[in-house]
Amino acid sequence: MLKALPENIEVNDLIQRLDRGPAEHKGNAGKALLVGGDTGMAGALLLAGQSCLYLGAGWTMLQMLDHHSAHANSNHPELMISQASIKSATKLQDLKADVLGIGPGLGQSELAQTYLTSILTLPNAPVVIDADAINLIASSENNLLLLKIRNQRFPHRTILTPHPGEAAKLLKTDVATIQKNRLQAINRLVELTQSIVVLKGQHTLIASPDHSPFVCQAGNPGMATGGMGDILTGCIVAIAAQGIHHHLDLWESSCIAVHLHALAADQLVKKGVGPIGLTPSETMIEMRSIINQQLKQLNASH
Ligand SMILES: NC(=O)C1=CN([C@@H]2O[C@H](COP(=O)(O)OP(=O)(O)OC[C@H]3O[C@@H](n4cnc5c(N)ncnc54)[C@H](O)[C@@H]3O)[C@@H](O)[C@H]2O)[C@@H](O)CC1
Numbered sequence: 453m454l455k456a457l458p459e460n461i462e463v464n465d466l467i468q469r470l471d472r473g474p475a476e477h478k479g480n481a482g483k484a485l486l487v488g489g490d491t492g493m494a495g496a497l498l499l500a501g502q503s504c505l506y507l508g509a510g511w512t513m514l515q516m517l518d519h520h521s522a523h524a525n526s527n528h529p530e531l532m533i534s535q536a537s538i539k540s541a542t543k544l545q546d547l548k549a550d551v552l553g554i555g556p557g558l559g560q561s562e563l564a565q566t567y568l569t570s571i572l573t574l575p576n577a578p579v580v581i582d583a584d585a586i587n588l589i590a591s592s593e594n595n596l597l598l599l600k601i602r603n604q605r606f607p608h609r610t611i612l613t614p615h616p617g618e619a620a621k622l623l624k625t626d627v628a629t630i631q632k633n634r635l636q637a638i639n640r641l642v643e644l645t646q647s648i649v650v651l652k653g654q655h656t657l658i659a660s661p662d663h664s665p666f667v668c669q670a671g672n673p674g675m676a677t678g679g680m681g682d683i684l685t686g687c688i689v690a691i692a693a694q695g696i697h698h699h700l701d702l703w704e705s706s707c708i709a710v711h712l713h714a715l716a717a718d719q720l721v722k723k724g725v726g727p728i729g730l731t732p733s734e735t736m737i738e739m740r741s742i743i744n745q746q747l748k749q750l751n752a753s754h
């Protein structure tokens with residue numbers, strides 16, 4: 453039977469682990485690296501980066517493929533943005549990122565492929581794979597093999613977040629088939645990739661080789677706008693980065709992020725911000741409010 457995403461109380465138990473001790477420093481909140489943002493899609497990487505920042509990562513570094521946009525962002529000078537290059541792609545290990553995310557606006561260029569290969573072969577660190585990085589895996593048996601090898605060597609440390617279009621490409625089928633039986637689709641995606649998988653869309657599903665599928669009942673059609681998935685990627689990366697020192701694994705971090713993302717959109721709709729015109733930028737700020745309110749309430753009740 454399909455389980456609901458851990459009820460509020462269980463997600464709250466997980467969120468509580470993010471509570472900060474008085475002497476914590478940015479090292480405890482983790483170093484995040486996000487890669488993407490090719491020409492015309494720099495915004496996707498910026499949204500993922502901002503979400504990562506608002507959800508609490510200690511450092512958020514972006515490697516941007518579009519060289520016109522690869523510079524400090526005056527609205528968010530906290531983001532450490534550098535230009536993506538073959539040289540940087542092959543030296544990613546030097547950055548010592550705690551968690552990596554690849555895909556938002558990545559495109560499918562040779563440089564994009566070099567980054568994907570580099571990230572898939574990086575030891576240890578949790579990795580979130582989204583958007584065009586999923587498309588690159590769907591179109592190459594070799595990438596799929598690298599993903600499986602990574603999962604054999606470092607189990608539970610890779611997550612894929614396909615929307616139904618990307619899921620259809622991975623499973624070599626069409627969107628209608630995915631949507632007709634989403635449960636079967638996520639089970640096949642887990643089997644194919646041996647990864648944690650978040651199958652997005654109405655009633656997002658999350659499953660892994662060790663967890664049967666959970667369904668997220670929250671969320672609404674106000675979320676059907678470009679960039680909404682990019683902020684989920686940034687949120688998973690941020691929570692997983694904090695999770696390194698706060699005892700949350702990638703599965704737990706993903707459950708928190710999926711829940712917060714959908715709940716934030718629902719709360720905004722209740723306030724009249726959406727469904728029409730709800731933006732990812734507003735949603736990430738609401739996600740930040742929810743996480744801080746929940747921590748405050750949990751602390752008050754102890
Ligand atoms: N601000 C930006 O720069 C943005 C850039 N983006 C980037 O644009 C690239 C292309 O990604 P897109 O996802 O926009 O386009 P795609 O062409 O990859 O996927 C869109 C298609 O997937 C299917 N689909 C998606 N969600 C569905 C759902 N819930 N139910 C049923 N079918 C669904 C539909 O067939 C839809 O037409 C990616 O690299 C992405 O990161 C997007 O993230 C949007 C924002």
Ligand SMILES: Nc1ncnc2c1ncn2[C@@H]1O[C@H](COP(=O)(O)OP(=O)(O)O)[C@@H](O)[C@H]1O
Binds near residue numbers: 614615656680683684
């Ligand atoms: N009708 C809906 N009900 C619930 N959630 C939705 C709905 N439409 C979209 N979403 C959510 O919004 C997000 C959209 O992600 P995605 O399609 O990857 O966007 P993008 O690539 O533009 O950033 C996903 O988390 C998805 O679950």
